Structure formats: C-alpha cells, structure tokens
Amino acid sequence: MMKSTSTKYGTVAVTIHWISALVIFVLLVSGFRAGSLTNGADKADILSLHVPLGLTILLLTVLRVAWWVLADKKPISQSSDPAWQTFSAKAVHVIFYIVIFGMAASGIGLIALSGAGAVLFGGGDGTLPNFHDYLPRTPHGIGARLMVLLIVAHAGAALYHHFIKKDGLIWRMWFGSKG
Template sequence: MRRYHPLLVTLHWLLAVMVIGGLVMGTFALAATPNDDPFKITALTMHMGMGVLILVLMIFRLIVRFATSKPPHADIGNALLNKGAIAAHWVFYFLVIAMCLSGLATANIAGLPAIVFGGSGEPLPANFDDIPPRVAHGIIATLLGLLILAHILAGFYHHYVRKDGLLGRMWYGQRDA
C-alpha cells in the first residue's frame, strides 16, 4: 500500500487549512483586537465555531485512522528520526485536541458561549490573560505552530532533497503498489 485512505487524505488537508487558519486568526485578528471592539464578537464567533469543528473532525480523523489500512511508516535509514517522525504525528493529534479543549475551557470560564452565541448583551471580559486555560491555549498555539513548521520543512526535505515520493502518500490516487 502506497497511500493513505482518501478520507484520511481529505481530513489531513482540510484540517491543515483549518488549524493554520485558526492559528492565524487567533494570533493576528483576535490578539490585535481590543475586547471592547464590536468586531471581537464576530471574530470570536468564527474562531470558536472553527475550533469546535476542528475538534469534531480530529476525533473523526482518529477513528478513520484506526479503522483504515495505512502504508508502512517511512524509513529514512535512521532509527531515531524514524521514531521521532512517528511521535511527531501523534503529538499533532495531542496538540490540536489540547488546543481545542483549552479554547473550550477558556470560553466557558469567561462566559463566552452566552456572550458570543446567546446574545446576552454582556460585554466581553477586559482581557482573558488571567484565565489559566487561556495561558495554556497560547503555549499550545506556539508549540503547534513550531510543529507545523517542522512538518512542512520535513515534507520539503523529502520532496526536494531525498526525492522519495513521501508526499504522494498523503494525496489521492492508487492505494496499492
């Protein structure tokens, strides 16, 4: 087997775009917008909605990953790097799910569901910095961004330096050799 199941491929690329979009939105749009700006509610609505959808899709992706056959792990001739690559993929699952859960915890502690989705008319808190899950959310965002960068660089390394066709495993086409 040369490729992942087409549903896993779709989930991989869809979640990649969504996670990167969520990180960019949180880092640039939300962090730069004061909590008393009316746009903040709109941005939070989109960010929180996307976060919940990411969580649901990640759990679905884990189920699909366990339920479908996959190609063997890549072997680049270095046992430590091979094990590191396997671990990095599991760390992706952990960090994305932890990111979503810390976001949900932050939202609940700050009373955001009623403010953002319930139209309670309450103002947003002055800031979210004193909410412990928000601190975790920021740390996880940094770790996730670094892991994404390493993942992209590893993909480029395989494609342009090793020229081993590894990227093709996460694309559509014949699954068997």
C-alpha cells in the same frame, strides 16, 4: 480508493488531513489576530469564526482517530530514514494529537469559564471578558505557539523528502494515483 493501501493513504485519510490543515491554519491566523485586537467588536467577529472552527478541528481529529482505530491501517513506511528521523516523525504526529486535544479543551474551558459564548453567539451584553483573567488562556496560547512549531517541523520534513531526498513521500498524502 477510500481506504489506504500499503503504499498510499486513502481518500478519507487524505481528505481529513488537508481539511484539518486548512482549518488549523485559519484557527492560528484568527486566534493570533483576535489576541492582538483591543476592539471588542472586532475581536468578537473573529472569535465567532474561531470558536466553531475549533470545535470543527476537534470533531475532525476524533473522526481521524476513529478512522485509524476502526476502519483503516496506515501505509507501511517506505523510507530509509535513520531511526532518529523515524522516531521524530512519529513523535511529531503524537504531539499534534496532544496539542489539538489540549487546545480544544482549553478553548472550551476558556469560553465556558469566561461566559464569552453568550456574547459570541447572540446573547449577553456584547462585552467580551478579558480572556487573560482565565486560567485556560495560558495553555491555549502556549498550544498555539507549539502548533506553529509542529507545522514548521512537519512541513519542513515533507519538503525535505520532496525536494532533497526526492523519494515521492509527499505523494502518499495526496489525491490520485501519482507516487
């Protein structure tokens, strides 16, 4: 089933979710790794993967929003969670979107202002700029750290539902008919 039902997310939503999760994980690892490197060639190698993946997560997020607005409806909440937990879950999801769009904007701004795109994609003199000299670097770094916190909260809540509450909630965002 491509579209969601009242109790389970559809294949399109599940696929976008898990591809996004994988891409965000690679982005975080590559971004923190690049930030720790001093060797420009090594940093450029990592950023030549990081930048296209950043654009990929932007496109996936736009696709996800368009999917929900134009084509599908989210399943009805099956949880008997207290109101504060329901609010927290919704807030985390909204903040995910804000951080993803903010990270994309700051990343694009950083590459555009610094001129690093020429170095990363076959031009320039091969020397990367000092990204700390450019204003978008600060919100990009803050966003990355916030993304880690959001992932911990999101995954923690999913694991809580799966192992403590044992309510089958995690199966709503997986492939197949289990749940």
